[in-house]
Each structure stands twice: as structure tokens, then as C-alpha cells.
Amino acid sequence: MEAADDDSSSSFPGYLLDGAFSPRxxxxxxxxxxxxxxxxxxxxxxxxxxxxxASFKVLLLESRDRIxxxxxxxxxxxxxxxxxxxxxxxxxxxxxxxxxxxxxxxxLYRTSGDNSVLYDHDLESYALFDIKGHQVPQxxxxxxxxxxxxxxxxTDKVRNEHTDDMSVSQAISIVxxxxxxxxxxxxxxxxxxxxxxxxxxxxxxxxxxxxLRSWDEASSCLSLLMLFNFxxxx
Numbered sequence: 001m002e003a004a005d006d007d008s009s010s011s012f013p014g015y016l017l018d019g020a021f022s023p024r025x026x027x028x029x030x031x032x033x034x035x036x037x038x039x040x041x042x043x044x045x046x047x048x049x050x051x052x053x054a055s056f057k058v059l060l061l062e063s064r065d066r067i068x069x070x071x072x073x074x075x076x077x078x079x080x081x082x083x084x085x086x087x088x089x090x091x092x093x094x095x096x097x098x099x100x101x102x103x104x105x106x107x108l109y110r111t112s113g114d115n116s117v118l119y120d121h122d123l124e125s126y127a128l129f130d131i132k133g134h135q136v137p138q139x140x141x142x143x144x145x146x147x148x149x150x151x152x153x154x155t156d157k158v159r160n161e162h163t164d165d166m167s168v169s170q171a172i173s174i175v176x177x178x179x180x181x182x183x184x185x186x187x188x189x190x191x192x193x194x195x196x197x198x199x200x201x202x203x204x205x206x207x208x209x210x211x212l213r214s215w216d217e218a219s220s221c222l223s224l225l226m227l228f229n230f231x232x233x234x
Contacts, residue, residue: 032057041069169207
């Protein structure tokens with residue numbers, strides 16, 4: 001019996017290395033495993049990068065004509081307006097984005113201090129302003145917030161009545177048609193739109209694109225709507 005040398009091919013029987021089989025083996029050894037990543041937001045991009053660094057062949061699919069997901073700055077008003085991902089919670093090593101931001105050299109601005117109410121997610125802490133710069137009375141904000149809770153509760157009944165899914169916006173329209181007393185006028189209507197806007201901000205989608213069937217599966221969305229306490233109504 002002949003001793004094997006350092007050539008790894010000698011460990012295979014000769015019939016596996018003839019013209020019929022060896023090309024297949026070579027292709028198998030040289031090809032990279034393939035992965036499809038669906039969604040080009042920050043999570044999808046990060047996953048694609050990690051997989052690529054791990055020698056995977058990655059195909060990233062994004063339905064929009066841009067990547068970035070909620071990370072988007074709008075310049076259409078002549079000034080930069082962040083549509084999402086503008087607030088870094090906890091500028092420390094516990095937030096995985098903090099080291100990345102430091103490496104990019106981005107400027108950070110402190111948004112809280114000893115007298116801040118940024119983390120008091122109760123209605124009494126909100127400071128809403130109308131389009132003319134006048135502060136909305138806190139009592140109005142609280143009262144409309146209670147109305148919004150009732151509207152969301154009624155949309156649950158609409159969901160139970162329909163086997164087919166619909167948007168949250170459609171369900172709200174049905175509720176307001178059934179309960180005209182829940183409709184708001186004037187400034188109160190603007191505050192109600194703000195509550196709906198907060199819901200859209202959480203899901204990064206318009207209300208007519210949010211599923212009525214599954215919008216509240218993860219957790220109680222109403223508490224998540226109270227993320228910000230200072231906003232201009234427009």
C-alpha cells in the first residue's frame with residue numbers, strides 16, 4: 001500500500017476524481033453558502049454585513065426604492081427633519097449604536113437634565129403646541145387621550161366582527177361612524193391626529209397600512225404611544 005502524501009486529493013478514491021465527479025467537488029468546495037435577508041432597515045443591513053463577513057453569499061431584498069428603513073432624513077421643507085431614529089436612548093456602551101456613532105464622529109446633543117420630563121411618559125408631562133406656537137391645554141390632551149383609548153377599544157370589537165383583516169385607519173372610521181360622540185372638532189381633532197401619528201411612528205407605517213388584526217400582539221400599544229412629550233401639531 002502506498003503512503004498518502006500531503007495532497008488532500010489522495011485521500012479520495014480515484015474514481016471520484018475523474019472527469020465526471022471532480023468538477024462537482026471543486027464547485028462545491030469553492031461555492032459560498034447563500035442567504036437571503038428580507039428588509040433593508042438597520043437590522044437587515046447589520047445581519048447582511050455579519051453574514052457576509054462570515055463568508056456567506058448574501059442577497060438583501062428591500063421593497064422600497066431606498067434602504068435604511070426608519071432611518072430617514074427629509075429635506076423637502078428646506079431643513080433636515082428626521083423621520084425616525086433621531087434619538088439615541090442611553091449614550092453608553094449598553095446601547096450597541098453608541099460605539100458606532102462615536103466611530104462615525106457624529107455630533108450628539110443632550111436632551112435631558114435634572115429638570116427634564118422627557119422620561120415621564122404620563123399625559124400630564126406632555127407639552128403640545130399648535131401650529132401657531134400656542135401650548136395646548138393639558139386638560140385637552142388628557143381628555144382626547146381618553147377618547148383615543150375608547151376608540152382603540154371599539155376597534156377591537158370591529159376586529160372580532162370581521163374575519164378578513166383591515167387597516168387600523170379603516171377600523172377607526174367604522175368606530176367613528178358608529179359613535180359620532182367620539183369625533184373631535186377643532187383643536188381636539190388635531191390632538192387626536194397626534195395620537196394617531198404616534199401610533200404610526202411606532203410602527204413606521206401609515207395608519208392605513210397597519211394591520212388591525214395584529215397591531216397589538218406584541219404589547220399594549222397605547223403605552224408605547226407615549227414616547228415623546230414635546231411635539232408641534234401641524
